[in-house]
Amino acid sequence: MTTTRLILVGGFLGAGKTTLLWEAARRITESGKRIGLITNDQAPELVDTAILSRNDVKVAEVSGSCFCCNFNGLIDALKNVRDEANADVIIAEPVGSCTDLSATIIQPLKQNLRGELIVSPLSVLADPIRLNDILNGETAGLHPSAAYIFRKQLEESDLILISKSDRVSPEELVLLKEKAKLHFPDSEVMVVSSLSGEGIDEWLNEVLTRTDAGKRLVEVDYDVYAEGEAVLGWLNTTIELSGRKTDWDAFARELMQNLSHQFDSMKASVGHVKILIESGENYLIGNLTGLNETLSFRNSAGTSSEARLTLNARVEMSPEALEEIVRKTLDATKGKNLRKKIVALRCLSPGRPKPTFRFDQVIPVF
């Protein structure tokens, strides 16, 4: 069996992980290497998997549990991607509310797949606006226990990647980088933008050559961690839309605006709300990663009489309340003659994390 390299890209919900996976996959493929991707969620019907699969690379999904609580699912996915795509490099994106990856994933992988898998330094992405707030001792609009997870992710990282650098001025970035280094002196800090391309090759150069993964373990209070996850309602749904010709981009905007206004008016903190509307070859992605001002759209699903909507929402409220809001908003969103057939819907609040393994020492790499 040849040695495959695994790059884990962590970071809080909405940090830009999936966008970076897409961009990295493109660049690695261009360089002549074969790549596979692994997504992860508490439930199936994942927008990320659907988006990444459009990139013509092999994508495996570990759903129903995070990597650390379903370590064997991660191993199966790794083997599946490696064998089917004959992958030189695999990039895996853990659930955004997950932490303690060094102790629960990286050390067990280093021990159990020695000789088969080279693990790259743990990269953790952080949205610059949220990061700045966290470094200032605030909670970035999150529940304090969710903000604790955000900080723990950074603390255990080998590489902190300040993402979306195109959204911040160069002067602010310099300050932010310095501040991040002061707070997390054991991690290296880099700056990337999947949009402008800044820093991506530099980061790839690090993670494609280095082997110092999971250099340290951090203490994690699992009661706080569990609360940080449990405050989020989690909803994944796929809906078939059909009827009269509909402008799907207008439909998407109305749906996301309505959802966003409701969450804002309830002061419900948004981890991430993401939609994908696919109509034939055309598709549109909508993203909300906080207050209404964070709402953004990419591409176009055009106008047609049929489309498929996948919606993932992680919002601070009970799953029941989240489901009611999503159902009502969908009903109220334009296209009265539009049929909306729910083909899958899962709504939950993540249970207490119970990792398959938790190592208490760093496994050396020879």
Ligand SMILES: Nc1nc2c(ncn2[C@@H]2O[C@H](COP(=O)(O)OP(=O)(O)O)[C@@H](O)[C@H]2O)c(=O)[nH]1
């Ligand atoms: N401006 C900008 N936005 C980005 C960048 N990377 C991701 N985003 C946006 O951030 C939001 C969350 O991205 P996503 O990759 O889904 O984050 P994830 O939840 O960490 O996987 C989306 O609206 C993306 O379009 C970037 O480099 N620049």
Ligand SMILES: [Mg+2]
């Ligand atoms: Mg993602």
